[in-house]
Amino acid sequence: MEQKLEAIRAAATQAISSAPSIDELESIRVKVLGRKGELTAILRTLGELSPEERSRVGQKSNQIKAELEAVLESRKADLLDSRINETLKEEWLDVTLASAGASRAFEPGRLHPLSQIQYEIENIFTSMGFTVLDGPEVETDYYNFEALNIPAHHPARDMQDTFWTEDGNLLRTHTSAIQVRGMERLKPPFRVIGPGRVFRYEATDASHENTFYQVEGMMVDRDISVADLIYFMKVLLKEIFGREVAIRLRPGYFPFVEPGFELDIHCLICDGKGCSVCKQSGWVELLPCGLVHPNVLRYGKIDPDKWSGFAFGLGMNRLIMMRYGINDIRHFQSGDIRFLRQF
Amino acid sequence: MWLSFNILSRMVDLSGLDPDEVALRLTMSTAETEGVERMNAHLDTIIAVKLLDVRPHPNADKLTLCDVDTGSEKLRVVCGAPNHKKGDIVALATVGTQFGVEFTVKKTKIRGEDSSGMLCSEKEMGLSDDHSGIMILPVDTKLGATMSGLFPSWRDTRIEIDNKSITHRPDLWSHSGFAREIASLYGRAYTSPVDMSIPKSFPAGASFDVRIDSPDGAPRYCGLSVKNIKIAESPEWLKAAVSAVGMRPINNIVDITNYVMVEIGQPMHAFDRAKLRGDTIIVRMAAKDENLTTLDGEEHRLSTEDVVIADRDGAVALAGVMGGGNSEIDDATTEIVLEAANFNPVNIRKSAARYALRTEAAIRFEKSLAPGLCEAAIIRSFDLIRQIIPGAEASSRIVDAYPVIAKPVRVSTSMDFIRKKLGHPVDDKRIAEILSSLDFELKGDAGALDIGVPGYRATRDISIPDDIVEEVGRIYGYDNIPPKAPMVPCAPPPANEKRAMERRVKQILSRNHNLIEVSNYSFVGEDLLNRLKMNGDRELRLRNPLSQEQDRLRRSLVPNLIKNIELNQRYNDAFRIYELGRVYLKEKRTDTALAVENTRVTGAVYRKKADSPLFYEARAIAADLLGQIGVSGVRLLPAEKNLPPYAHPGRSLEILIGKDRAGLVFELHPAAREAFDIRGPAALFDLDLDAVIAAKKTGRAFTELPRFPEVPFELSVLADRFTYAADIMETIRKSSRELVRTADVVSVYEGDPVPAGKKSVSIRVVFAAADRTLGPDEIEKAQKKVIGDLDAKGFKLR
Structure with missing residues (x-):
């Protein structure tokens, strides 16, 4: 059981750290921590275990859950940052120009x-x-x-x-x-x-x-x-x-x-x-x-x-x-x- | 006009006065001076030298090498003159001598030979026109003596006077006039050059008589005959004096008469007594078609408005302008008649203009000379003749025809009036002092001054108390009068509605719509109008145009604005310009009533490449302008008829205020673009600003914001290509007036799948009511009615 938990942790940590997008991250979260997720499934089987085992495995799974949630949040923040950075990069303007694609300024009217x-x-x-x-x-x-x-x-x-x-x-x-x-x-x-x-x-x-x-x-x-x-x-x-x-x-x-x-x-x-x-x-x-x-x-x-x-x-x-x-x-x-x- | 210090100093003591300072004082108190010139300053460094040796230049046939002795050193000079020889005393311009700004004598090599100076001709030194060779001085001339020492008359200082600043002062067209001013300004004495006691020695009789037939044209004529005349060159001082004032020395008699003119201001003439036919000098108007050949050799057919001096057989002089060739003095002349006369300034002015002879005499006579000058001028001339031609004597009395003696001018005023006008408390004593120094005679007391005006100021110059104020003010010095804010009631001034509107229009166009204001000439020319095919020959013409391009007054601002487009497109891909100005309208061009001046505002939008028709930009500007001003009753309607030839017939809109056309919005006709080589479209608006000003204006009032929901409804209809969207919208608006809040065209589409010759017009209608929420039935009914009404007009739903 505990080995199973460790395997879930290792696989999920690996998947999270290599997730390319926030959407992917979300699907990992659902797959592991969701109502039908792998970790949730293990927690559901706790009843079948002895009280000592139950307490140990329960503690361990809660610890892994918290750990994975933290990794997820951190990865999500990273991804958000890089997405904004991407936007910033894309939205760069040549501010030495006076208008899009032209250096001739907008011309205001004049009185003689x-x-x-x-x-x-x-x-x-x-x-x-x-x-x-x-x-x-x-x-x-x-x-x-x-x-x-x-x-x-x-x-x-x-x-x-x-x-x-x-x-x-x-x-x-x-x-x-x-x-x-x-x-x-x-x-x-x-x-x-x-x-x-x-x-x-x-x-x-x-x-x-x-x-x-x-x-x-x-x-x-x-x-x-x-x-x-x-x-x-x-x-x-x-x-x-x-x-x-x-x-x-x-x-x-x-x-x-x-x-x-x-x-x-x-x-x-x-x-x-x-x-x-x-x-x-x-x-x-x-x-x-x-x-x-x-x-x-x-x-x-x-x-x-x-x-x-x-x-x-x-x-x-x-x-x-x-x-x-x-x-x-x-x-x-x-x-x-x-x-x-x-x- | 030039003022010579040498001439002035015979009438007023100039010692110790700096010429530049004198010029400034004159500018500040009398007349504008334009500069001070130290004449012939080069004479200070040109010295008398002896030629020790003269031998040919080894490398040039026409040059000589001269060894000269300056009295203190020996120099070598190369000279090109043909007339000098060893032993001659000649004039050497030493190294450093400056001839004007353009030439300075330098130590140099000429064809390989050293030369330390330049030997001068009389012309080079400004002493005469003689340039046949270098000047040979008398053998007893002291070596090293400067030319300014040898020829002091030629070393003068002169001030240039701006003639325009003395048009009102006949007395200032003379040195005596300025001498009097300087005397007054510096508190020095003025001495008249005229010795009025001289005529006592004249004989009582005369061999001639003077008859004035036209006293209006010639109020006074004085003549004096002088015998034992020998015509010769003038003495140095006289030649120098006439040269200093810009005239060429001719001979003693001519130079004397010219000198007297510049000295005391009276133009004079001298006839050869022997050439006068008969014994009466007649002053009369010229006969019709009478001929006279003037001294310059030109023959003139005279006008009956010319005053002439005539003898028994005909005219001998064009009075006040120029003498005649038939009575001219020459080398054989032994007796002369001196003339000093007074003529009507208007006649002289016209004659001078008619024959293009604005002579020194005419310029003076047209300023209204004092008749009193005539006698003085005769006496002064005789005095000079006597000094210069020994043996010359008067052979007559002064024959003086002066039928209506000029009345002396007196001005009544008061010390207080003078102070009140100046706005400054100049005391009685100073006022009296100033006026006396200017030769005014003061009688009466401070409260009732009775001022006698000197004759030479009395012809036109001074006649009213305000003139006296000026005399006191200018000598006192206007700079000595401190500024003072007047005590006047304070109230907002009445507004000028038209000017305010012009300003508002310019603000809207320049600030809201970003147009650049241009200013064009009021003129147009035939060629421009022809190029625009708008030459109806209706423009008011100038009698004296400067050029064919500017020979008539514009009836429209458009032609010059099109020229602006033509010019500016060369340097700019896009611009917006406008002009606000007047056009000049006349029904009949020669009708003497003034032209109607119509103020218009005309603008243009130009782009070399336009994505959408510029017409709409011009239209938006014009419509917003009228909207902001709040002109009521404005309608914008397609204009197809009565269009000017430069307007695109398919892209023209007329602006109606009430029933009248007040303007036009249009794109430039392709033919006009072609004619001016304008690349790319241009759209213009041309608006009658006077109509805008005259139109009723709507005030602004608040409208409640919508409180009940608005229901949009979008539809597209198929319409003929030439259908006006305005007609479609009008149909929609009319279909249910209470419910249609707005109806706007959102797009127009032509092309597949819309059949050729048709267009699809998409419209967004907004239904709403001010007092309730519309129910579904109500909305559906309104929508159906819109569709039905459109259909009835032939606009099928797509």
């Missing part, structure tokens, strides 16, 4: 850099109480020139080479065309900005475009002064560049402002030390501005004795070019996504 800067500027100004205005891109001579104190044959017209349309109108040369339209629509006091597309009759090269973007700004209120203008320009530039930027204000002539200024900022490339970008001057011309000329207020049906204002115009292309070090203005209208996906 001009839209991005436009919205940045809109956010800054709307947070300071400015309304966003619109105007037509094909404009009348009146709004683009005359109402801005630039009558026909005024030499200032030379400063802005103009595209004329066959119907006698023109493509607006600056967003300043929005000024008088704004004044006609709004009652003072008001603060407006007008971002948009403008055009110049100009052959294109790396630094000249016939199509570009400006944002016009205008504030009309009581007693607006040069000091107010400087304040807003400083805030604008600080927000845009994320730090205080050194500026200088010098006289500049634009018929629709009096006094008129050119606002220069410290060259961002050399930080004012002088380089090829700023032509060794340390300064870069950024935006024309000034106090609104009384004639322009009058064209807008606003009494210049009661109200005054400032206005400025900012070239958005140039701002982006400075921010990212873009060396050719033609990229903006190129439609080339190799350029656009960089922003």
Whole structure:
């Protein structure tokens, strides 16, 4: 009897240790320890034995049962481990790829850099109480020139080479065309900005475009002064560049402002030390501005004795070019996504 | 424009001033300067040397070997000039002399012979155009003397002024204007170069008269005849001065008139008195088809808008632009008539443009010169003539036709107004000081200033109190004004609905659907439209296009977007792009009313190889866009008619808002792909954003989650290949409106065993009721009705 038990133990231990799968293990368990298993069968015959033998064989079989169960559990754990390891191995991915079988990443959409800067500027100004205005891109001579104190044959017209349309109108040369339209629509006091597309009759090269973007700004209120203008320009530039930027204000002539200024900022490339970008001057011309000329207020049906204002115009292309070090203005209208996906 | 320090220093003391600093001050307070140039700096290291020996170069026929004595050492120089000989005093550019940035004299070997310097011609030194040989100096010239010492007039410093920054300041088109500015900025005295006492010595009579027939075109004309003229080369200082400002020396009279123009800003002309026919100078409008040959030899047929100077027999000058050849001075001239006149800036501007003659004179006249300058210019010119041509004397008084004398300009303002506009408390004393230094006359008191504007600032430049503010501000220095936040009420600004919508659309397309925003030109050209077979010649044209590709304004965003696809497919296998922009619509192209500007958003999906039709991607983007915006009354219907030629007729869907077409989703027509060599399919959507903005929007409202079981029901029907799934689903939805919660096509199959020309459409219908669990009978009834209704429409169950 005891020999029989030993044989079962040896055979089962051998079978368990060489079982290739958890299923096989289960069938071994059933075959040996199951209700109709070999060990169970021996336990069932215990009644036929003498009490001493019964106790000895019983003890032995329980011991073997416990032993086999432990071996089974351990083998089962081993098999589970190796199965998971197998899965892990199978599920290995080349994580240096960006998608299955391809290194080209999923491409997110983009806003055009001009839209991005436009919205940045809109956010800054709307947070300071400015309304966003619109105007037509094909404009009348009146709004683009005359109402801005630039009558026909005024030499200032030379400063802005103009595209004329066959119907006698023109493509607006600056967003300043929005000024008088704004004044006609709004009652003072008001603060407006007008971002948009403008055009110049100009052959294109790396630094000249016939199509570009400006944002016009205008504030009309009581007693607006040069000091107010400087304040807003400083805030604008600080927000845009994320730090205080050194500026200088010098006289500049634009018929629709009096006094008129050119606002220069410290060259961002050399930080004012002088380089090829700023032509060794340390300064870069950024935006024309000034106090609104009384004639322009009058064209807008606003009494210049009661109200005054400032206005400025900012070239958005140039701002982006400075921010990212873009060396050719033609990229903006190129439609080339190799350029656009960089922003 | 160039500003010569030599010329300036005759009017203001420049001693001790650094030219770069002067340029910066001018930029900050007056006009933009573009650079400072030390002219002819090479003259500092070119010295007078004596030729001790001149002998042929052993290895070159045209070269000579020269031994020179610099006074302190002896050098050997190789020279290629033909005109020098032993004993001559010549100019030697010593080793290290820099001619501009491009050439520096070095110790070198020329054809095997050492050469320590370069013997110079006048042209090489910038002293004249003479390049016939090296310059031979007078025999008594001290050896070792520098050329800058010998020719000090040529050693000048000049500042370049940006012309665009002085279009509003006629006075700044002269050295006197800038001299006054410098005097004001540095607190120095300005001295006028004009001695107004000179005319006292002029005779009382005149051999000629002046008649202005068109005072609008010519407010003033001053003439003076001068006799005993001998036309000759100008003296060194004058040649150097006109050269420094970028003009070529011609002869003494021409150089003097040019000099006076750059000195005090008044363009002048000199006629040969003997060539004037008759004794009256007439200033009039040109007659129709009148001819004039100008000094440059060009013959012009004049316009009646041109002002001319004429004698008895016809025009002798195109006023304010250029003189005529018929009255030109020449070497034989002995008596001249000096002209200094004032012309209407608009006439001059038009004439200069008409004949493409933007001369120095025209550029100045179009800025509105002060009539007061005329007399001063005549006096100054005569003064110079007298100095340069001994014996020259006035043969007339100044004949002055000035029918309507310009009214002096006065501006009333107050110290407080100036301070209020600047936003800074500049004190009364400083304001008064600044204005006085700029030649303004101050009367009245601080509360009621009465300011007299100097004549040369009064033509257009200064007329209102705000102009006075600028004068004070710029001299005070804008950088000295600290920023100040205005005290204004704080309130949210009114919203701009259109701009907000544009922004939202871009966010949805770029962020939710991963499209890249492009920006295209507003222009299209004939060729592009022809290639797309969409040239109806309806685009508004430009009068002055830059090129044929950009000669008209777009009526659609599609053509340029197709060009974007053409470009980008070269470098990318797949992409999604869109543009949001305006198109310009006109019923009648020449109608003067402004074009209607329609804002549209147009996008494209492109893949070189697509597993499934891209149409559905474009459709999904457009449908989601409208859905997110909440446009109500949107219908998407198959579009077969009224399609643009670039749309695939079997893959087009129109977007209706209410009854109107607001957009189109389509795949690119194979012919259009062909025409642009686009490899692979592209699907586009083109949407009228103005229609979207104008459309009614639906708000969002919560819907209760389903509380009773949903019963799915799947079926497949056989349908004709060209059947729209929308029709099948519509039939299902209508069959029992209350019970059909959703009906979706889950797959479409063509091919064996489905007969040719047919397709099998599998649909999943979900039945449910909001208020109860559906019973088995109810469900079976609904299913049977669906099948029956489909059958009735000819869709057989498979």
